Amino acid sequence: MTENTRKIGNTLLRVDDITLSFGGVHALNGVSFEIKEHEILAIIGPNGAGKSSMLNVINGFYHPQKGTIAFEGRERKRMRPHVAAEQGIARTFQNIALFKGMSTLDNIMTGRMLKMKRSFLWQALYWGPALKEEIENREFCEKVIDFLEIQAIRKTPVGKLPYGLQKRVELGRALAAEPRLLLLDEPMAGMNVEEKEDMCRFILDVNDEFGTTIALIEHDMGVVMDISDRVVVLDYGRKIADGSPDAVRANGEVIDAYLGVSHE
C-alpha cells in the first residue's frame, strides 16, 4: 500500500510565512510549506496546533494577517472561499457540513455547481440545454456514487444517515467537483476500524485513479503513516517538522510535542 507508484509532480500550492491571529491569540505563526501535485500530504499536530485553521486559510475562509499563498504559481490575496472552489480546491469538514435537508444525490450534485452554466431561465424550463446539462452531471455524480459504493442511499435525506456514511457523502460532494486539490479535515474521526479502512481505500483510490492531490488532517498516526507521502507537523501554530513519514516519526521535536514537553 505504501509503495509509491504515482508520479509526484511540481508544486501545486505554496504557503509562505502565514500568520493568523484571533485577537491576541496566534493560531498560525509564520508557517510555510508546499503541496506537490499528485501527492498525499498529511498535516498533523496536537489539538489546537492550528491544523484546521491552516485548511481554512488555504480555502479562503480565514484571511491571514501576514504571508502569501500561491496556487499553481499564482499568488493570491484576500478572497472569498468560492474563488478557491473555482480554482479547484475542494474540502470536507471536521464536523460534517452536509446540507441536511437534501438527499445524498442532491448533496453530491451541489459539488457540480461550478460545472453547470445554464442560466436560471433555461432551468425554469428544464428542457433542452438545461436538461442535457442536468443529465450529464447526474451521470458524473452516479460515477462518484458507484465509486463510493453509496448507491442504496441515493435518495435518502442525508440528515437520516449514520455518521460514517455522512462522511462518505461529504467526500463524494468534494469529489464531484473534480478538484485539483482536495482538503480533508479529519476524514476518519469517530469511525470504527472497518469504516476507517474503507475510507483509506477511497482516499488512495482517488489519488490513484484521478491523480487528485490530497491534503489531509488526521489524528490516527497509523493511518497517517500508511497513506501519506509526506507529513507536515504543526504545534502551537508553528511548523516543527516536514518530511517523509519515517523522517517525521524519528523527529525528536515531534515526539516532544505529542508527549507534551513544555515549550520554554
Added chain:
Amino acid sequence: MKLKTLILAGIAGATGLSAVAASPALAQGDQFFPMLVYRTGPYAPSGIPVANGFRDYYTLINNRDGGINGVKISFEECETEYNTKLGVECYEKLKNNGSTGASLFNPYSTGITYQLIPKAAVDEVPILSMGYGRTAAADGRVFEWVFNFPTTYWSQASAFINYVAQQEGGFEKLKGMKIAHVHHNSAYGKEANPTLEALAKKFGYKLTLLAVDHPGQEQKATWLQIRRLKPDWVFMSGWGVMNQVAIKEAASINFKMDNFVGNWWSGSDADVIPAGKGAVGYKSATFHGPGAAWQVHKDIVKHVYGGDESKAKANNVGEVLYNRAVVNAMFGVEAIRTAQGKFGNKAMTGKQVRWGLENLNITEARLKDLGMEGFTRAVKVSCIDHETGGPIVIQQWDGAKWSIVSDWIPTLRDVVRPMVETAAANYAAENKITPRTCN
C-alpha cells in the same frame, strides 16, 4: 348557465361548500337586505353601532309596519372585519340571496366600496355608499349603479370651509388664515385634500396637510407640528383609533377644541369617550341629529326593544353612528317604496331598486311621517346627481353627549361639482365607460 345549474344540482351535497353557496335559505317574497358589518377587528367600535342601527330599523319596519307596503324585510349579516377581501367574499355570498337577490349594498368601507363599484353594474345590484366611497360617483351619468347622497367628502370639506367663514365673519376673513387638515394616510383620508386645496386657492387661506399613518396610535409628531404651526382651525379626517388619540393629543397641547372639527367619521361616541374630559368642546360634522330623543328612536325602543330603554342603550340606540345607520337604512327602505310605486307592491329586484334610488324624493313632510323631522334633511336624487350635495351640520361634545351647535351649512357646489365631473370623466375614459345621457 342552464347546463351549469343542472350539473350543480347533480352534485349538490357532494361538496359541502358549493352546497352552502347554492342554498339561500330564505323565505319567498321577502325584500332582502345584505349587511356587510364589522363587529370585530380594529374598527369594531365604529362597526357595532352601525350594524345595530341597520338591524333595528329593518326590524322596526317589519314590527311596526309589517314590512314595506306589506313586503317583509329579510336581512343577513356578514362579517367583513373592515377587510376588503372578506368584503368580496361576503358580497358574493349575499348578492343572490332572498327572493329577488340583494336589494342594495351598503358597504360601509371605502375599500369594499371601490371593489363593488365596477361589479355593481354587471351584477345589477345598486350601491348606496352614504357619505363615503368614491366621491366621483356623484356623477350619475358615469356611475349609474352607485349612489352617495346626501353628501360627500368633497362637499363636506367645502361646507367645513363655509362653516369656518361663518364663524370668522365672512369668506374674506379666510385670507391669510392657517388651516390644517389632519388625515388618515389612506385613500379615504386623502379624499378631502383636493377640495381643501382648491378652496385654499380661491379664498387664500394657508392649508397644511398632515398625514397620520395607519393605525395612528402614535401622533406626537403630528401634534408637535400643529403646536408649532398654531393653525386657526384644524379639520380632521380620521378613522378608528386615530380619532381617539388625536383628540387626546389635541387636548394635551391645549389646542382650542372649539376650532377642532372632525369629519363625520371622526365624530362618534366611541371617538370621544376614551379621551375623557379632554374631548369636551370637540366638534364634528354630521348630516343627522344626535341622541335618542327623536320620534323614530321612540318607535324603535317601543317596537324593537319592547320599551326596554336600558337594553336599547346597550345596543347603541341614539349614538352618532347608530343614528347614521338608521338614516341609511331609511334611505334604502324609502327607495324600495319609491320603486314599488312604479313596479307594484312586491319584492323589488336590484334593477328596480336602482330606479327607486334614482327617483328618490324624500320631502320634509315624508320625514315627519317617518318620525325623522329635523333628524335629517330632505333629499331629492336625480339621474345626473347621485349626491344632491346636501348640507351638513356641526355637532359638539360636551363630555356626556353630542349636541347640534350650528345651522345646516350649505356646501359649495359651484366648486365641488366641476371637480366631481372631471374625476368621473377620467374614470370613464380609463375604464372605457360611455356616460349615459340624462334627460
Added chain:
Amino acid sequence: MLYDVLIAPFLDMADSPVFFAEVVIVGLLTGVMYSLVALGFVLIFKASGVFNFAQGVMVLFAALTLVGLMEHGVPTWLALILTVVIMVVLAYGIEWFMLRRLVNQEGIILFMATIGLSFVLQGLGETMWGSNVKALDIGIPDASFEVSGILLNEFDLFAAASGAVLVAVLAVFFHYTRIGRALRAVADDHQAALSVGIPLKTIWVIVWAVAGMVGLVAGIMWGAKSGVQFSLSLIALKALPVLILGGFTSVPGAIVGGLIIGVGEKVAEIYWGPLFGGAIENWFAYVLALVFLLFRPQGLFGERIIERV
C-alpha cells in the same frame, strides 16, 4: 431639492432650539413607551428563544381584562391583582398547551405558533369583553404644563417614570434573585441549564407571566391614550424596530433602542416629513433600525454572532 433635504432642516432646528428640544424630549418620552412594549418581546426571547409575536395581543388582552373587570364594578386595585393572576394562569396555559409541545423546534415554527396564539388570545379577549372601545382611566393625571417654553404632559412623564421603574425592577429581578439567575442561565444555554437542575418549564411559565405583566403596564399606558380596543395590539409593530435595533436579547437594548427610535422618528417626521408629504415615521423607524443593523447585524446590544466551520 438637495438644499431642502440636507441643509434646510438643520437651519430649522438651529432656528428654534427650544422647539427642537421639545421634539427631542417628546421623542424620548415616546421611545420609553415603545420600550415598554419591546421589553415583553425581549424577556421571552431571552429565556425561551421564542420571537413572541403574540406580545401585542397580550398587551391588548391584559388591558381588556383590566378594563373589563373595572367595568363590572371591580375596584381598580382588585382588578389589577386579578389581571395579574389571569396573566399568570395564561402563561401556565401557554406553556402547557403550546411550549412544551414545541420544544426543540426551529425558531420560525415557534414564531408561527405565537401568531396562532395571538389569534386565540384576540378571539378570547373579544369574546370575554366585547369588541367595543373602552375608556381606561385609573386616575393618572394628564394635565400639560410648560417649562421654559417646552410643553410637557404629566401623563407622558408618569409613563416614562413607570417604564424606568419597570426596567429597574427587572434588572434587580434578573441579577439579585434566584429565579433571575436561573433565567439568565436558561438564556445562555437551555441544555446546560437543564443539566444543572433548573426546571425549564417553570422558568418558561415565570417568563411568560412576567412578560404578561409587562404587557399589562404597556396596555395601561397605551390604553389610556387610545382607549382599550383591538388596535392596541398593533403597537407591536412599533416595537419591532426597537427590538432589532436594541437586539432581541438585551433589556438595556430595548430601552436604548426605544429612545433612539423615538427621537429618530420624531425628528425625521417633523423636519423631513413635510418634504416627502408626511407620515414617514412608520417606515423611517424600520429604515433607521435597518441602517444600524447593517453595521451591527445582531443589534446594538445583541449577542455577537460568531461563525465557524
Added chain:
Amino acid sequence: MFYREAGQFKTSYAADQTVFPIVQDRWGVAAMVAIAFVGVPLVASEYMLQAVLIPFLIFALAAIGLNLLTGYCGQVSLGTGGFMMVGGYMTYKLTTTFPDVNILIVFVFAGLCAALVGFVFGLPSLRIKGFYLAVATLAAQFFLGWTFNKVGWFYNYNPSGTITAPPRELFGITITGPTASAEVRYLVVLCIVAVFAMMAKNLVRGRVGRSWMAIRDMDIAAEIIGIQPIRTKLMAFTISSFYCGVAGAMMVFLWLGSAETEAFDINQSFLVLFMVIIGGLGSILGSFLGAAFVIITPIILTNAPPMFGIDLPIDLQKHIEIMLFGSLIVFFLIVEPHGLARLWQIAKEKLRLWPFPY
C-alpha cells in the same frame, strides 16, 4: 394495493428525474388538471370561484414565491405584501399607459418591477440573518405601502388613490375588469399559476434550487464548495419577488378588481408566510396545500354553523372562528412542524405499503 411502484423501472436518468416518477401519480395529476381546467368551470358557482378558488390560486402563487425564498433559500421575509403591491400597482400603471399591450405581458413586466424591488430589499440579507432580517424586511412593507399611497404617479393622480382594473382582452375575450366572467378569470389565473408552479418546480429541482438549499442548510459550507451567497440570495429574493409581483397583479386584475394599499398590508405578508409554513417549507405542493388551508378554513368555519342550523351572533361566531383558526395553526405545528406536505408524503408512503405494511 393499487398504489405501487414495483415493476416500474427507469431506464434513463431523465426518466428518474421527472417530477412524478410514479405512474399512478402521473394519472392522479392528469385527473386533477382535467378537473381543474374542465370540471371546475362547468360546475363551480360564482361564489365558489370568486371567493374560494381564485384567491386560493393567487395566494398559492404568492406562497410559491415566498417558499422559494424562505423554504428553499432560508431567508425569512415579511415583505411579501409589499412585493405584491408593486406587482398590482405597476400593472395598473403600465396597462393604463400602454393600453394596447397584451395584459399578460404587462403582468410579466409588473413582475419584473417587483423583482427589481425585491432585489434592492434583498441587499441587507447579505449581512443580516434570521429574525433580524425578517423584521428588517418589514421596512420594505412599510416603505412600499407609504410610497404607493403617496406618489400620485402610480395611480395616475386620481383623487382617491385607488387603482381599478380596466377591461382588457385576450383573444377577443375580456379577462379583466368588471365584465370579465368569473369562469374566464379563473381559467386565466389557473393557467398562469400552473405555468409558474411548473417553472418553480423546475427551478428547485435543478442547479438553482440546490444552490438555494445549500445556502439554507449551511451557508458557510455552501460558499466553500463554490456557491456565492450574494448572488444566490439575491437571486432568490429577485425570483421570489417576481412571483409575488405576478400574484399581486392577478390579485388586483383577476380577483378584486380594484385595490388600495391597505389590500396589501402587513397581514397579507403574515398570511402568505402562514401558508408556506403550514403547507411545508421547501415544498411546491406544500404552497398549494398551505394556501388551501389558510383560504378555505375560515370560509368553512364561517359557513359551518348556519349549515348545522346553529344561529350564533355574528361577532361571537367570528371570534370562535378566529380562535379555532389560531388553535388549528398551533395544532398543526405541534403535530407536524414540517407542514401539510410532509403529512401528504407520509400518507403516500403508507398507501404504498397498504394493505401489507410489512
